[in-house]
Amino acid sequence: xxxxxxxxxxxxxxxxxxxxxxxxxxxxxxxxxxxxxxxxxxxxxxxxxxxxxxxxxxxxxxxxxxxxxxxxxxxxxxxxxxxxxxxxxxxxxxxxxxxxxxxxxxxxxxxxxxxxxxxxxxxxxxxxxxxxxxxxxxxxxxxxxxxxxxxxxxxxxxxxxxxxxxxxxxxxxxxxxxxxxxxxxxxxxxxxxxxxxxxxxxxxxxxxxxxxxxxxxxxxxxxxxxxxxxxxxxxxxxxxxxxxxxxxxxxxxxxxxxxxxxxxxxxxxxxxxxxxxxxxxxxxxxxxxxxxxxxxxxxxxxxxxxxxxxxxxxxxxxxxxxxxxxxxxxxxxxxxxxxxxxxxxxxxxxxxxxxxxxxxxxxxxxxxxxxxxxxxxxxxxxxxxx
Amino acid sequence: xxxxxxxxxxxxxxxxxxxxxxxxxxxxxxxxxxxxxxxxxxxxxxxxxxxxxxxxxxxxxxxxxxxxxxxxxxxxxxxxxxxxxxxxxxxxxxxxxxxxxxxxxxxxxxxxxxxxxxxxxxxxxxxxxxxxxxxxxxxxxxxxxxxxxxxxxxxxxxxxxxxxxxxxxxxxxxxxxxxxxxxxxxxxxxxxxxxxxxxxxxxxxxxxxxxxxxxxxxxxxxxxxxxxxxxxxxxxxxxxxxxxxxxxxxxxxxxxxxxxxxxxxxxxxxxxxxxxxxxxxxxxxxxxxxxxxxxxxxxxxxxxxxxxxxxxxxxxxxxxxxxxxxxxxxxxxxxxxxxxxxxxxxxxxxxxxxxxxxxxxxxxxxxxxxxxxxxxxxxxxxxxxxxxxxxx
Numbered sequence: 001x002x003x004x005x006x007x008x009x010x011x012x013x014x015x016x017x018x019x020x021x022x023x024x025x026x027x028x029x030x031x032x033x034x035x036x037x038x039x040x041x042x043x044x045x046x047x048x049x050x051x052x053x054x055x056x057x058x059x060x061x062x063x064x065x066x067x068x069x070x071x072x073x074x075x076x077x078x079x080x081x082x083x084x085x086x087x088x089x090x091x092x093x094x095x096x097x098x099x100x101x102x103x104x105x106x107x108x109x110x111x112x113x114x115x116x117x118x119x120x121x122x123x124x125x126x127x128x129x130x131x132x133x134x135x136x137x138x139x140x141x142x143x144x145x146x147x148x149x150x151x152x153x154x155x156x157x158x159x160x161x162x163x164x165x166x167x168x169x170x171x172x173x174x175x176x177x178x179x180x181x182x183x184x185x186x187x188x189x190x191x192x193x194x195x196x197x198x199x200x201x202x203x204x205x206x207x208x209x210x211x212x213x214x215x216x217x218x219x220x221x222x223x224x225x226x227x228x229x230x231x232x233x234x235x236x237x238x239x240x241x242x243x244x245x246x247x248x249x250x251x252x253x254x255x256x257x258x259x260x261x262x263x264x265x266x267x268x269x270x271x272x273x274x275x276x277x278x279x280x281x282x283x284x285x286x287x288x289x290x291x292x293x294x295x296x297x298x299x300x301x302x303x304x305x306x307x308x309x310x311x312x313x314x315x316x317x318x319x320x321x322x323x324x325x326x327x328x329x330x331x332x333x334x335x336x337x338x339x340x341x342x343x344x345x346x347x348x349x350x351x352x353x354x355x356x357x358x359x360x361x362x363x364x365x366x367x368x369x370x371x372x373x374x375x376x377x378x379x380x381x382x383x384x385x386x
Numbered sequence: 387x388x389x390x391x392x393x394x395x396x397x398x399x400x401x402x403x404x405x406x407x408x409x410x411x412x413x414x415x416x417x418x419x420x421x422x423x424x425x426x427x428x429x430x431x432x433x434x435x436x437x438x439x440x441x442x443x444x445x446x447x448x449x450x451x452x453x454x455x456x457x458x459x460x461x462x463x464x465x466x467x468x469x470x471x472x473x474x475x476x477x478x479x480x481x482x483x484x485x486x487x488x489x490x491x492x493x494x495x496x497x498x499x500x501x502x503x504x505x506x507x508x509x510x511x512x513x514x515x516x517x518x519x520x521x522x523x524x525x526x527x528x529x530x531x532x533x534x535x536x537x538x539x540x541x542x543x544x545x546x547x548x549x550x551x552x553x554x555x556x557x558x559x560x561x562x563x564x565x566x567x568x569x570x571x572x573x574x575x576x577x578x579x580x581x582x583x584x585x586x587x588x589x590x591x592x593x594x595x596x597x598x599x600x601x602x603x604x605x606x607x608x609x610x611x612x613x614x615x616x617x618x619x620x621x622x623x624x625x626x627x628x629x630x631x632x633x634x635x636x637x638x639x640x641x642x643x644x645x646x647x648x649x650x651x652x653x654x655x656x657x658x659x660x661x662x663x664x665x666x667x668x669x670x671x672x673x674x675x676x677x678x679x680x681x682x683x684x685x686x687x688x689x690x691x692x693x694x695x696x697x698x699x700x701x702x703x704x705x706x707x708x709x710x711x712x713x714x715x716x717x718x719x720x721x722x723x724x725x726x727x728x729x730x731x732x733x734x735x736x737x738x739x740x741x742x743x744x745x746x747x748x749x750x751x752x753x754x755x756x757x758x759x760x761x762x763x764x765x766x767x768x769x770x771x772x773x774x775x776x777x778x
Contacts, residue, residue: 005393007673253758268761270747273754277692280753284689285663288670314662360655367658370631374643381637381705384728386715 006295006302007288012071013078020057020079023050024086030341036089037199037344041163043090051090052122057083058096059120061232062104067117073101073232077239077294084240085247087344089200091125092240093355094160097233099126099168105228106179106217115166115181127161128229129182129206130170135310135357135365136230138177138223146171146178150188150210159355162193162204169213170226177222180213187211198351200344231297231305234356238290238312241320241352244345245286248327249279251341255331272330279323286319307369314362317353324349389425389438396444400426400451409457415494418460421448422493427460431476436489443675446627460493466536467492467499470618471545475564478602478611488543488564500541500567502532502589503612507777510748512547513556513609514767514775517591519548519563526550526601528565528594534742538574538587541567545615546596547608552773559772560608564600571595581734582719616744617687627671634701635664637729641705648708660701667693688757692749695739702733 004010027047036043052058060075062068069075076096083092103116118124130141144153151171161167164184171178184191188211196203217225253276256267266272289312296308324346328335335342353359390399403424407417421427422436426448431437449459461468472489479485491497508515517530528548538544544565551559565572571594576584603611631639642649642657667690674686706713709729716730740746754760767775 005676007676249758253760256760264764265761267754268763270751270763273760274747274750276758276760277750277753280758281689281693284670284686285666285693288673289666291673292669311662311665315666363655363658363662366662367654370661371639371642371654371657374639376643378640378643379636380640380644381729381732382727383641383709383712384716384718384730385712386717 006299007291013075016057016060016075017078017082019055020082021085023055024082024088028086028088030344033087033089033200033341033344042200042202043163048090048125049122051083051088052120058122059100062100062116062120066104066113067120072294072298073235074291074294074298076232077236077290080236080239081243081246081290084243084348087200087244087341087348091127091160091164093201093233093237094127094158094164095119095125097236098128098130098132098229099166101232102128102168102179102225102229103216106225107221109216111181111214112216119166124165125160125163126166126168127158127164127204128168128170129155129158129161129208130226131155132159132356133157133354135234135313135361136227138226141226141230142170142172142177144169144171144208146173146180146213146215149212151180151182151208151213152188152210154205154207156194156205157203158206159201159203161191161206162202164191167191167206168216169208170222173218176219177226178215179217179222179225180215182208182211182213196351198347200348201351228297230356231293231309234309234313235290235293235297237352237356238286238293238309238316241316241349242283242286242290244349244352245279245283245316245320245323248323248342248345249276249283252276252279252327252330259332266330275326275330279326282319282322286316289315304369307366310362310365310369313357314359314366317359317362320349321353389433391438391440393444393447396426396429396438396440396447397451399424400448404451404455404457409452409455414458414463415496417452417457418463418494419490421452421460422490427489427493428472431472431489435476435482435485436472436493446675460495463495464492464498466501466545467497467543470501470615471499471543471564473618474545474562474602474611474615477614478562481599484599491542497542498537498540500535500538500544500589501615502535502538502544502546502565503615504534505531506533510745512612513560514772514777515547515549515560517546517548518552519550519561519596521550521598522595524599525595525597526561526563528563528571528591528596530591532589532591533577533586535574535587535589536585538567538589539576543567544572544589547612549772550605550608553771554606555769556767556772556775557609558606560612561605562602562608562611563596564602565594565596569594576721578721580737581731583722583731627668627675630665630668631661633664634698634732635661637732638701638705638708641708641729645708648710653704653708656704660697660704663693663697664701667697688744688749688752691743692746692753695746698736698739702729702736705729706733 056069057079059068060071060079061073064070100119103112106112119126131143143155144151151169167182169180169182188209190207192205194203256272257265259266293308293312296303296305328342331342334340390396403420407420409417425438427436429438429440429444430442432439475485475488503512505515519526519528544567546563546565547560549559550561571592573590575588577586577588578584755762
C-alpha cells in the first residue's frame with residue numbers, strides 16, 4: 001500500500017462503503033434483524049458466508065497470502081461502520097474484531113493458516129475467550145489456565161461464543177500467556193448462551209474442564225497476538241459505534257422533518273434542532289477518533305496505538321450511547337415502542353459501551369498516559385497574583 | 387520549472403522561501419511578500435493572486451514550514467484580512483488588478499483589514515442591519531454605526547455591508563463594499579469589554595465615501611457575499627491545528643503539573659475528559675483539512691467553531707477551579723488593546739468565545755438547518771420590506 005496521509009479516503013473505500021450499504025439494505029433490513037434476533041443462532045449463516053465470500057468484508061485487514069483482501073484495519077473500519085449502522089447480527093466482534101486479528105498476529109502454522117482462511121471466507125465463525133469487558137492487560141485478559149496440554153477455567157461473558165465454530169482461548173500457562181484454539185464439541189467444553197440485554201449480539205458463558213486445545217502461540221508471541229486483537233477490536237468497535245450514531249442521526253433528522261406538532265415540523269423547534277446539531281458534532285468527533293485509532297494500528301509512527309484506541313473507546317462509547325438515548329427522546333412515544341427500531345440501537349449502544357472496557361476505564365488509561373507522565377519543566381501559564 | 391503541486395513539492399518550495407528569507411532576521415513583510423510571490427500565501431488561490439490553484443488543505447504544509455523556522459503565521463498578523471477578506475475578494479471582485487493590489491499588502495501585513503458587519507441593533511440577525519449606502523457620482527455615501535470591529539483602529543480597509551434598498555426584505559437590500567478606513571468620515575472608538583481591555587472598536591460612519599469600483603458583487607447581492615466571508619470566519623476562528631497538548635489544553639496541563647497539592651481524582655478525571663475532547667477536536671481539524679476536496683469551507687468549519695468555543699470555556703473553568711482561591715487574586719482591569727496574558731484574563735475572555743463570530747445557539751441553528759436540512763424557525767421578517775419590520 002502506498003504511503004497515504006492520515007484520514008485520506010480511497011476510491012476503493014468509497015466503493016466498499018456503497019457495496020456494503022446496498023447489501024445491508026437488501027439483505028439485512030430491519031425485518032431481517034428482528035427475525036434473526038429471535039432465531040436459534042441469532043444470525044444467518046448463509047448471509048455470513050456472503051459477507052465473507054462475495055463481499056470480502058470479513059477479511060479486509062488479512063494479508064492476501066493468508067486468504068484475505070490485503071487491506072488494512074482502516075478498510076475494515078469502513079466496513080465496521082456500515083455493518084454497525086445496519087445492526088448486522090452475527091459474530092462480527094468475535095470473528096472479525098478479535099479472532100482474525102489474533103490469528104493474523106500469531107506465528108504462522110498449519111492450524112493457524114487453515115483456521116484464518118476459514119474465518120476470512122465466512123465458512124466458519126469464531127470467538128475469543130478472554131476478559132472482554134476491560135481494556136487489554138496481559139495479566140487479566142486470561143481467566144483460563146493452561147496446564148499439561150489442557151485448558152480449565154470459566155468466563156461468564158463471552159460475546160459470540162454460543163454460535164462459534166471455533167474458540168480461541170487466552171490462557172495463563174506455566175511460562176506466561178498462551179493462545180490456543182478449541183473445538184466447542186470436544187469433551188470438557190461447555191458453552192451456554194445467556195439472555196443478553198442486546199438481542200443483536202449475544203453473550204455466552206464458556207466453561208473449560210481439562211479441554212484439549214491446540215496451542216497457537218506462547219509467551220511474547222501470545223501476548224503480541226492478543227494485544228493486536230484487543231487493539232483492532234477496540235478500533236472496529238469504535239467504528240461500529242460511529243456507524244450507529246450516524247445512522248441514528250439520519251433516522252432522527254428524518255423523523256423531526258416529517259413529524260408535525262403545533263402546526264410545524266418538530267425539527268423547526270430549537271429544542272429539537274440543537275439536540276440534533278449536538279448529535280452531528282458527536283458523530284464528527286467520534287468518526288475522527290475511530291479512524292485515528294485504526295490509522296495508529298496500521299502505522300504506529302502516527303500515534304501510540306493503545307492511546308489512540310483509548311481515545312476512540314472513551315469518545316465513541318459516549319457518543320453512540322448519547323445518540324441512542326436522544327433518538328428515543330426525540331421520537332417521543334413511538335421511540336419507546338417495541339415496533340420502532342430505536343430500542344435495538346439503544347441496546348446495542350449500551351452493550352458496545354461496556355465491551356472491551358467502559359469509557360471511564362479508558363479515560364483512566366488516558367490520564368495515566370498523558371497526565372501522570374508530564375515533564376517537570378512543562379510551561380506554566382502566567383497567573384495573576386493580585 | 388513546473389510549479390509545485392504535491393504536498394512534498396509545496397514543502398520544498400516553502401523551505402526554499404524560508405531559506406532565502408530567514409524569519410529570524412528579515413522583516414516579516416519581506417518573508418510574507420516572498421511567500422505571496424511564490425504562490426504560498428493561500429495555495430488554493432489562483433496563480434498570480436498568492437496561490438497555486440491547489441487544495442486548501444496544503445496550506446497547513448506551508449504554515450508548518452514557516453512556524454518551524456520561527457516565523458509567524460500570516461493569519462496571526464492580519465487575521466480578518468487573511469482568513470476572510472482574501473477569499474471574499476478573490477471570489478467576488480472581477481478586477482484582477484485590483485485584487486492583486488489588495489492582496490499582496492494584505493498578505494505582508496502592511497495593510498490590515500477589518501470587518502464592518504455587526505451593529506448595535508444587528509448581532510445574530512446581522513442581515514437586519516441599518517447602516518445605509520446611497521449612490522453618489524462614481525461611488526456611494528455611507529452613514530451608520532458598526533460595532534465589535536477587531537483591528538479597526540489600525541485597519542487600512544474594511545469589509546462593509548450596508549443597506550442600499552430599505553423597501554426590499556432585509557436580505558435582498560444589502561450591498562457589500564471594501565471601504566477605505568483612513569478617510570475623515572470614519573471614526574473609530576475603542577470599546578471596553580468585561581476583561582477591562584479594549585480589543586474591539588465601535589466605528590462611526592458619517593458621510594464616508596466608497597468607490598463603486600470597490601463594490602463586491604452586485605447591488606442587492608451583499609448578503610451572498612457576506613455569507614462567503616462568514617463561512618470563512620468560522621473556519622478561521624475554529625481552525626488552527628497545533629500539536630497535541632498545545633494551546634489552551636496545554637495551559638491546563640502546565641497548571642496541573644505545577645500544582646501537585648491541588649490534584650484530586652475528580653479533577654484528574656475532568657482534565658482527562660477535557661484532554662480527550664481537545665485531542666479529538668484537534669484531530670477533527672486535521673481530518674477536515676485532509677478531506678477538503680475543494681477550496682470552499684464546509685460544515686466542519688461550523689462544527690469546529692462550536693466545539694472549540696465551548697471547549698475553551700470548559701478548559702479555563704477547569705483551570706480556575708484547579709487554582710482555587712489563588713485564581714481570585716487579580717488586579718489587572720487596565721484598558722489595553724492586547725488580548726491579555728494572564729490566565730484570569732483569558733478565562734474572562736473565553737466568555738466571548740461562544741458569542742463572537744456566531745453564538746453557539748446560532749451555530750446550532752446553522753448546523754441543524756444548513757447541514758442537516760431541518761426546517762427553519764417561522765420568521766416574521768423574511769418577506770416584509772425591511773423598513774416595516776419592528777426593531778427594538
